[in-house]
Amino acid sequence: MTLTRTVRLSADNGLHARPAVRVTQLVRSFCCAVEISLDAAGPWIDAGSIVKLMAARLLPGSLVHLRATGTDAEAALAALVSLLGDGPSDGGKPSNPSGH
Amino acid sequence: MNPAAPLEDQLSLVGIVVVSHSADVARGTAAIVEQMVGTSVPLAWCGGDPSGGLGTDVAAILTAIETAWSERGVAILADLGGAELNSAMAIELLPPERQSRVVVCRAAIVEGALVAATEASCGSSLEQVRDSAEAWQP
Numbered sequence: 001m002t003l004t005r006t007v008r009l010s011a012d013n014g015l016h017a018r019p020a021v022r023v024t025q026l027v028r029s030f031c032c033a034v035e036i037s038l039d040a041a042g043p044w045i046d047a048g049s050i051v052k053l054m055a056a057r058l059l060p061g062s063l064v065h066l067r068a069t070g071t072d073a074e075a076a077l078a079a080l081v082s083l084l085g086d087g088p089s090d091g092g093k094p095s096n097p098s099g100h
Numbered sequence: 101m102n103p104a105a106p107l108e109d110q111l112s113l114v115g116i117v118v119v120s121h122s123a124d125v126a127r128g129t130a131a132i133v134e135q136m137v138g139t140s141v142p143l144a145w146c147g148g149d150p151s152g153g154l155g156t157d158v159a160a161i162l163t164a165i166e167t168a169w170s171e172r173g174v175a176i177l178a179d180l181g182g183a184e185l186n187s188a189m190a191i192e193l194l195p196p197e198r199q200s201r202v203v204v205c206r207a208a209i210v211e212g213a214l215v216a217a218t219e220a221s222c223g224s225s226l227e228q229v230r231d232s233a234e235a236w237q238p
Contacts (some may be wrong), residue, residue, distance in 0.1 A: 018136050021218045025137075028222035050218040051235045055212075 004040075004067040005077045006083040015058035019084070024050040026079055032070025034080065040065050047080070110170040114220040115168030118213050119161055119187050121146035121154045129177075135234035137217040149178045156183045161190035165202060170188040173201035173226030175216045175233065179209040199224065203218050205233040212236060 009015070015023065027034045027048040035044035037056065044067065045052045058064060064084070071092050107167075116133065120126035126147030133143060144167035149155030168174050178184045187204045194202065203226060206213050216233040224232070 017214060020135050025221055048222075049208050049232075050215050054215070054236065060126055089201070 001071075001073055002067055002069045003073045003077055004065060005081055006040075006065050007081045009058060009060050009062050009064060009084055011060045015053055017054060020053040022051060022083060023047055023053055023058055023080065026083060027076065030068075030070070030072045030076040030079075032068045032073040032076050033074075034066065034068045034076055037065045037067075038062060083096060101117075105168045112170045112172050113141050113223060114172045114226050115144070115165075115170040115174040116213060116217045116220060116229075117161070117168050117174055117187075118143075118145040118147075118177045118209065119155045119156055119164070119176055120145075120147040120209060121156055121180055121183060124163045125209070127181060131215050132210060133213050134215045136214060137221050139153060141217045141220045142168040142170050142174075143217065155188040156200065158186050158193070161187055162193055165190060168228050169198075171201075171202070174230075175220070175226060176202065176204045177207060177209050177213040177216060177233065203230050205230050207233040207236060208238070209237065 024047070034047040036047040037044045045056055047053065047066070066077055066080055116131045118126045120129065124147070125146040130143055130145040144164040146157065147161035147166045149158070150157050165174055176187045180186050184204055190219040191199055191202045205216060207215070215236045216229050219229045219232040
């Protein structure tokens with residue numbers, strides 16, 4: 001089972017080091033494989049890899065695509081959207097692009 | 101993970117040791133790691149020579165390894181050639197059964213420590229921790 005979600009990174013959540021650590025730890029606490037991309041067509045990167053997340057330099061306000069495969073994919077994506085986004089509405093504004 | 105390992109060993113996390121020529125760099129690196137990754141990972145640091153100047157000290161590295169010791173192993177992040185050399189000497193002074201469970205990562209000290217500790221916090225093996233730390237490229 002593969003599920004997909006999109007979420008706009010909140011102003012606090014460009015994937016610089018600290019949020020990248022949180023995402024890695026969250027993803028690795030689930031069984032499913034989770035990938036993240038700036039484009040629905042990919043390229044997809046492993047959201048359980050701190051190295052790849054830090055290298056991706058995703059900026060606050062970016063719309064990111066998430067996809068997860070595995071039995072707990074739904075719970076993993078819900079937790080990730082909650083961690084990364086501003087909430088249920090897609091209201092993130094691309095402000096404070098340095099994010100630090 | 102080795103399924104034959106005792107359960108308590110499977111549950112423990114790889115430890116991280118930060119070794120710098122400067123106590124300030126080592127302390128600051130450990131502070132970054134602790135704030136970003138949390139306190140679940142055994143973490144220790146040492147820096148400076150015994151007289152308070154710049155350098156590294158084999159005895160202090162040994163103590164740091166013991167402080168961060170985990171049955172899953174310990175990954176060392178060092179900042180310059182001498183730190184790496186003295187870390188290798190400290191490993192040689194460990195009891196034989198522990199020597200193979202301590203590795204020096206060839207990685208930038210701050211980013212390497214952050215990546216290694218993150219990997220360790222996820223329950224990764226010593227090899228995975230080292231591989232991730234060494235994979236990071238700015």
